[in-house]
Amino acid sequence: MEKRRIQIFDTSLRDGEQVPGCKLNAKEKVKIAKKLEELGVDVIEAGFPISSPGDYESVQEISKNISHTTVCALSRAMEKDIKIAGESLKYAKYPRIHTGIGTSNVHIRYKFNSTLDKIIDQSMEAVKYAKKFVEDVEFYAEDAGRTDNQFLSKICENVIKCGATVINIPDTTGCCLPEEYGKKIQFLMENVKGIHKVVISTHCHDDLGLSTANSLYGIINGAQQVECTINGIGERAGNTSLEEIVMIIKQNPHLNFFTNIKTQCFADISRLVSKYTGMKIPANKAIVGINAFSHSSGIHQDGVIKKKETYESINPKDVGVNDSSIILTARSGRAALKYRYQQIGYFLKKNSLDLVYSIFLKYADRKKEITDKDLETILEKANLIKNHSSRLSSDISRHVI
Template sequence: MLHDPNRIYIFDTTLRDGEQVPGCQLSTVEKIEIAKSLEILGVDVIEAGFPISSPGDFQSVLELSKAVREPIICALTRANKGDIDCAAEALKFAKRPRIHTGIGASDNHIKYKFNSNREAILERAVEAVKYAKSFVEDIEFYAEDAGRADNEYLAKMVEAVIEAGATVVNIPDTNGYCLPEQYGEKIRFLKENVKNIDQAIISVHCHNDLGLATANSISGIQNGARQVECTINGIGERAGNTALEEIVMILKTHHSLNFTHKINSKHLFELSGMVSRMMRMPVQANKAIVGKNAFAHSSGIHQDGVLKNRETYEIINPEDVGINQSEIILTARSGRHALNHHLERLGYTIERIDLDQVYERFLTLADGKKEIKDDDILFLMGHETENNYKNGLAIKALKVVCGDHDGPEATVILNYKGKDSEARAKGNGPVDATIKAIEQIIGKSFNIKEFNIHAMHSGSDDVSKVDMRVSSEGKSYKGYGFSTDIVRASANAYIDALNKFV
C-alpha cells in the first residue's frame, strides 16, 4: 500500500466506541449531524457503528453512509459471517466503505473469552478477513487486547491477516494496560518483524484506564503507526479513549514530530460542545484543549505573564481550536495587572483611578465570592465615578443615627461642584434618610425605580452589593454600589447613578 510516510490518518470512533458510554446513546438524526461536523473537521475515517448489535445501529450506519461523502465510513464486526453480512448490507450506500473485523489476540481472551487456542483463533482471523474482502476492498483488522498479547504471536497474526487482504491492522490497547514505552516497542516490533507490514497501515486504538491513552497513541505514531483511533472529548468505554483534540494539537504543537494530517483544528471547540450536549456528557473543566479552564488564568503570577506575552503560560493559541481568546478570571488570587486589564476593557480611564485603593476594595469583594464578574466590577467602581465624570459627585462622609422614637437621621458630606457641602435629613429608614440628605445638597429629587440588594456571604463581615435604577425627566440610569455597610453601598449606588446624569 502506497501512502505518505509522514501522513497521520484520523479515525474517529465517537459514534461507535464513544456511544457505548451508558446514557450517551444517539438517534440516527443526531449521528448524522455529528458525522457531517466530523466531515467538516477533516477526519479521514468515521466508524459509524456496529450494525449487528441492533436495528437502530444498522439504520444509523445505512443513513450515515448516504449523508457523508468524503470520509471513509467504517462498520464494526466480530470475526463471523453473520456480522460481516450485516455490515456489508449497512454499508451498501457508502462512497468509501470499510469493514472493521477482528478477534482477540491475547492469551487471556483466547482462553477465557473464546475457550480456544492460538491456532484456531488465527484461522478464524484469516477467514474473517477473506470473507469481508469479498464485499469491500478496504478491510481493517483489529487484534483485540493486543496490548497484553505476546508479540511473537501478534506478529504472526498481523502477517497472516495482511496476506489475507487487510489494508489496515489495528493494534488496540483494549484495557489501557500498556505504558507508552511498552506500547511503542510493540508497534516497532511489528514494523521490524512482519515481512509484509509495508502493505498495510498500522492503527493505534488506546483506552484511558490508566490515563495513558494519548501518550500511548503518540508513542505508537513515533514507532511506525500511521492511523490513530480516537473520539471527541475522549469519550468511550470505561475511562474513555484517546481524545482526538489532544492528538491533533500535540501534532500541531510539536513540529519536530514532522507529521501531517487533514484536521482543521479551528472546529474542535465547537464540535466538542456539540458532542457534549447531544450525549449529555459534560466536559470536565480541566480537560485538555476543550475544557472551560483550558485557556483560563486565575493566578496573579500567571495572569501577569499572559498579559505581557500570551506564550508565557500558553503553548497553544486558543484561536487555533476555535476559542476567541484566553480568559483572565478575577479571583482573590488575581493581581493588579489582571484587575487593570478588566477595568480598561470596561471603559474605565486607569490614569484617573487610584488603582491601589480599587485593588484593596477588589480583594474584599473577591474574598466574598469565588469569581468576580463584570457586574461585580461595576459594583466595585460605583463610587469611583467621580473620577470618570465631569463635576462628579463624591461622598466624603456618611453618618447615620437610628433611634426608637425619632427615626433614622443621616448626615452626609458631599463633594458637589468642587466643594464639600453638608446636609442632615430624616427618613423612614437609614437609606431613605441618606438619599434625602444628598438631595438637599444638590437641590433636586430623583425617582428610584429599582432597588436591589445582593449579599455576598453571611456573617458579621457580610459584603453587600446594591444596584438601583434612578430616573428623572424621561432619562434613567443604573447605579452600582459596594460596601460592607449596606447603607453606604446604597449611597454609592445612588451617587453612581446621579453622576451618569451629570
C-alpha cells in the same frame, strides 16, 4: 525529512457511544458525522450494525450522507456480523469493514475457550469473508496490549496475506506504558512480513490516563493511523482524545507528522458532541475545556497580559476559541484587575487602582469569581462613580469598547 501524514480515525459514534447513559439516534449521528467530515477526519466509524436495528440504520444513513470520508462499520470475526456490516455500508462511497477478535491469552482462554491456532484460522476467514463485501478491510487484534508479540506478529502476517488493508493494535484495557506500546509497534514493523503493505493503527484506552501518550509513541514507532474520539469519550475512562493527539502533532513540527484536520473546528464539534451525548466536558479538559485558556492566578495573568506565550503554548484561535480569559479571583493581582476594568471601559490611574484593589480583595474573598457587575459595584464603594450609569470622577475616563 519529508513529513508523514497521520490518518485520523474517529470512533466517537461507535466506541465513544459505548458509555452508560449515552445514546445517540440516527439523526444526531448523521449531524455529528457531517461535522466530522468538515473537520477533516479520514475515517468515521459509524457503528456496530449487528448490535441493534438503530445502529444498522445509523451506519446506513451516515453512508448516504458522507461524500469524501471513509465510513466504517464494526463487526466481530463472525460471518453474520460481517454480512450485516457489509449490507449496512452499501450506500457508502468509501466503505470499510472493521473486523477482529481478541488475541491475548486471557481473551483466548476465558472469553473464547479457544486455542491460538483456532484464533488465527478464525481471523483469516473473517478477513477473507469481509473482502467479499468491501476492498478496505481493517482487522483489530483486541487486547493487543497484553498479547505476546510473537503471536501478534503471526496473526498480523496471516491477515495481511488474506487481504487486510489496515491492522489495528488496541491497548484495550489501557494498561500499556508509552514506551512499551511504542516498542510493540516497532516490533511488528520490524518482524511482520508484508507490514509495509498495510496501515498500522493505534486504538488506545485511557484507564491509566495514558491513551494519548500511547498513541503518540505508536505513531513515532511507525503507526500511520490513530483511532480516537472527540472529547476523549468512550468505554470506561475513554479513548485517545482526537483534539489532543492532533494538537500534539501540530504543535511539535520536529515530529515530522501532519494531519488533514481543521483544528479551528474543535470548539464547535466538541460542544456538539457534548450536547448530543450528554457527556459534559470537564472544565480542565485539554484543548476544549472552558478553563483551557482561562487564567486566575495573578502571576499567570500578569504574564499573559504582557505576552500570551508566557503561559499559553497554543493560540486559542487555532482551536476555535475567540480569546483567552482573565478570571478575577482572590488570587488575581492589580495587573489583571486593571486589564478587566479596561475591557469594560474604565481606565484607572495608580491611586484609583490601589483604592479599588483593596475593596476588590474583600469581595474576592467572599466570591469564587468577580463579574463585570461586581467591578462596577466596587467602583461605587470606592466613590469613584455614583451609580453604574453616572459620569466618572476626573480620576477615571470611560470609553466605549
